[in-house]
Amino acid sequence: MSDHVTDDNIDQTIDFDELQSQSDETTFNEKSNESNHTEDEDIEEQQHFFDIINTFRYYKSFNMKKVQKRIDFVNTMTTAHQNLLENYSKHLTEVQTSILHNYEIIKVIIGDAAKIFRNHLFLKDNKKSSLTLKSEKDLDISRIDSILNQIVREWCHEGINERESCFVPILNTIEKYFPLVENRNQIRILVPGAGLGRLPFEIAKRGYSCQGNEFSLMMLFVANFILNKIDSIDVFTFYPWVSHFSNNLQSNHQILPIKFPDVNPATISKDVDFSMVAGSFIEIFNQQKNQFDCVVTCFFLDTAQNIVAYIETIWNILKTGGIWINFGPLLYHYADMTDCSIEPSYEIVREIIESFNFQFLEEKTNQICYYTRNPNSMVSYQYHSIFFVCRK
Amino acid sequence: MSDHVTDDNIDQTIDFDELQSQSDETTFNEKSNESNHTEDEDIEEQQHFFDIINTFRYYKSFNMKKVQKRIDFVNTMTTAHQNLLENYSKHLTEVQTSILHNYEIIKVIIGDAAKIFRNHLFLKDNKKSSLTLKSEKDLDISRIDSILNQIVREWCHEGINERESCFVPILNTIEKYFPLVENRNQIRILVPGAGLGRLPFEIAKRGYSCQGNEFSLMMLFVANFILNKIDSIDVFTFYPWVSHFSNNLQSNHQILPIKFPDVNPATISKDVDFSMVAGSFIEIFNQQKNQFDCVVTCFFLDTAQNIVAYIETIWNILKTGGIWINFGPLLYHYADMTDCSIEPSYEIVREIIESFNFQFLEEKTNQICYYTRNPNSMVSYQYHSIFFVCRK
Incomplete structure (x- = not known):
């Protein structure tokens, strides 16, 4: 499977020996390495x-x-x-x-x-x-194209509609159940499946301590770059739809320049504990108990191979009385892969959540939203998401 | 690449020697065989x-x-x-x-x-x-799952919304430009990309002579079965969404029984020439001139590897003054395949159509529609289609 590459293929050599340690930045940990x-x-x-x-x-x-x-x-x-x-x-x-x-x-x-x-x-x-x-x-x-599209969703003005349809209901719900203003940074919130970090950033920006967790190294590289290396608005211009050859009304839609980030990522208060942890949600958290006041899952539950293990881990890491907020469809990521996976319907997922003694406080289905939608394209994947709030 | 199969895998042997010729049926030809x-x-x-x-x-x-x-x-x-x-x-x-x-x-x-x-x-x-x-x-x-979903789109009560969003505008346009009632069967209409034959069936049912053309043998097998072997309504029950493990709200949505066909396929007047021809649109039609009064392309243009050749062929086979009706997005089928393909935007496709001296009579973008949508699923692919009418 190994192969030689020419200079033409690889433009830049990263010199692993000349690297310097960083400071004053959002911490990026790999907890699984501690084992x-x-x-x-x-x-x-x-x-x-x-x-x-x-x-x-x-x-x-x-x-x-x-x-x-x-x-x-x-x-x-x-x-x-x-x-x-x-x-x-x-x-x-x-x-x-x-x-x-x-x-x-x-x-x-x-x-x-x-x-x-x-x-x-x-x-x-x-x-x-x-x-x-x-x-x-x-x-x-081709996964890099998804990452470029994800930058639009999370860190561009053009992603505002997607963020408003799912991040805003989540943020409003956090402020509803944790309304206090003083010592807000004592409230600990976990966001597994944090992607490029915008949702944990928004939570931390509102004064809560927030840890993002992400499995994909690709996502983590880009999240690190945005959160730690950029300290002003609209500093980069890129072409996120350049690989979209199909469904263009106009040719220039494929090569539309987009700027990022739409906010300054370096604006989290020093009092707030804001970090990202790399690795598998289950591997990192399944032995932890009563750690968080709130867990937020947004387009995350369906990344499970065994969704029961996800629900169990969320139950364990929440403090008694803690709040679980979920938003997303059930587009199980492993359904068509060679790895093993189960894909229960929401009806069954809900039964399992109740079996763990979670109490449903709020629940809505059919929440229309999009994920990394190209607004100019002649096709878009429309999700009819589930929003719920549960108490442990 | 060859392999042995066990009896467990293959349930039925088709005896090629005991086959009988058929009569009084919709003709299924392979014109390319004539060469x-x-x-x-x-x-x-x-x-x-x-x-x-x-x-x-x-x-x-x-x-x-x-x-x-x-x-x-x-x-x-x-x-x-x-x-x-x-x-x-x-x-x-x-x-x-x-x-x-x-x-x-x-x-x-x-x-x-x-x-x-x-x-x-x-x-x-x-x-x-x-x-x-x-x-x-x-x-x-997995392509068979698409065929089962296609049966819902074309021949089930549950597909009525999809058919109304694209077949009805096409049928109304045909009747607008060819309103005559007497000798309607002298009007010859071609539907390339005819799928399971419902659109040519609806055209023939309105009294026009209609030929469907389809490349996919899988589609043709099912089209033949429905058009030639079924003479009443709702005779079969099947489970078209059984392979949809993801995005189910309820478990029974995956195993929902659906009946077909919603109309009796054996109701075309004997006076009308209604047939299906198997094979590549370009191979069959590129040498023909002035054959049809009307060509209808519905979710078809983007099946091209070279869309210029499609437009040229449509120009050639239309009689002078003939009408081309198109409905669909530009989800180019070969874009991600190893075969060669070009994927011009609609802007460029339109320029090419005009270069052939087609005259645009009607044109609308952003026509919202779906294709083999599972109405209960938490995801649906929404198309923003183009509808146009051109005259040669």
Whole structure:
């Protein structure tokens, strides 16, 4: 599965030896590292880190090839067809320019990721040699497009409708059940599936102490970059829809420039404990008890392979009387994968929640919302979400 | 790639030698066969026919295994979790029953497909021996789920909203531009991408002569079954959403029984020429000129690899003054495939249409509609379609 890469593929070398420690930043921890990892597990984790960095690095060559394939196909056509496609051909070169621009931002993100996730770097040389450099075809580079779309959802003005449909009901509910103003930072809130950190940021901005938890290293790299390296508004411009070849009304919708972030991420009060923890929700939290006043799950429950274990862990980590707020559909992530998974209906999920003695305080179905929607596209995935509030 | 299959996998043998010719039915032709095929092309076509039949035959074992995997996963859990999942386990056995029921209908469909597509059967024995029986993992069996969902869209009461949002504007437009009542059957209308035949059926039912064209043999098998073998309403019950494990509010939404057909398919007047032709739109029609009074494309343009060739072919086959009616988004089918494809925006498609000297008579964007939507699901793909009418 390993492969050689040329200079053309990999534009930037991250020098693992010259990294400096960071300070005055949102903490990014890996709690699962605190347990006793075996050497094999360490190597597996290093390999995953290495794969993600390489996935980002292949973005340029992968996407440039996709466009080149289209240019080559046009060149096989009759002259009459090529003439009719003159504007399309011009558009394809603009798509290439946008890809190159996105890649400049990606290089900054992965450069910083290698610095902050320093625990990954303390590899003895003999361990380093067991890591393999996977080829482009062995990495799912299309996932980076989802990350670019996720930046719009969480950190761009253009994502405001998505955030209002699910973050605002959650934030209002937190302030309803934890209305106190003084010592608000004593209220501890957990957000598993924190993505790029906007929801925990909004909670912390309102004065609550908040920990985000995220499994995806890709998400964590970008979250770290936004939360720790940016201290003003609209400093970056990127092209989040550049890989959306289909369903464009206008050609320029594919290469629409979008700015981020829409707020200054460096505005959390020093009194508030705001952190992100990397790793699996179950692995990190299943042995903890009575730790949080509130758990917020937003588009998260359906990332479970065994949703019963998620509900059990939420029950355990909440203090008695603690509040669980949920918003999202049940688009089970593992349903079509080779890994094992169960996908109970909401009817059954609800029964299981009640079996743990959670008390339903509020409950609404059919909450219309979108997830990383391209507002100009001729297709959008509309979710009819469930919102509920439970007390332990 | 070939594999042995056990009796457990394949429930029914189609006896190719005992087939009878059919009469008084909607004609299903393969026009591309009229050209001079090479022996290699014949074998390739036979292999494709054989693969599709086998894809249908593997439906049961493929889907039963998917459920069994979930049952096995539950069995690995703690007793406490298993007890909480008692209703889920019961539900999984009901899912299995629904799969078995769907398979009974599939057996009837493929039994009849082998009869009607008789041209596939005249293989010399030495050619037959070169056909390989592909294994389950080499066939895309999940496509059958799309076909079951397509039956709801086209031939069930539950699909009425989808049909009203796109078929009704098309049918009204046909009657607006071809309002005559006498000799209506002299008006020749072509529907490429005819799917399960409901749209050409509705056109023929209004008295116009109509030819459907469809590339997918899977679609054609089911279209043949419905149009030629059913002569009353609601005769079959099936479970179209049985493979939808995610996004169910209630467990019984996954195993909802639906009846088909909602109309009697055997009600086309004998005076009307109503037929379906199998094969690629370009291959069949690109050499024909001035054949049709009207071409209707509904969720079809984006099935093109080269949409310019589609537009050119539509221009050629229309009579001077003929009408082209289009409804659909631009969800280009080949965009993410290894085959070559171009995906111009509607802006560029429109320019190309005008370059062929088509005259736009009507044009609307943002026509909200759905395609094989499960009305109970917590997710739906919403299309913002384009509707236009052009004159040659």
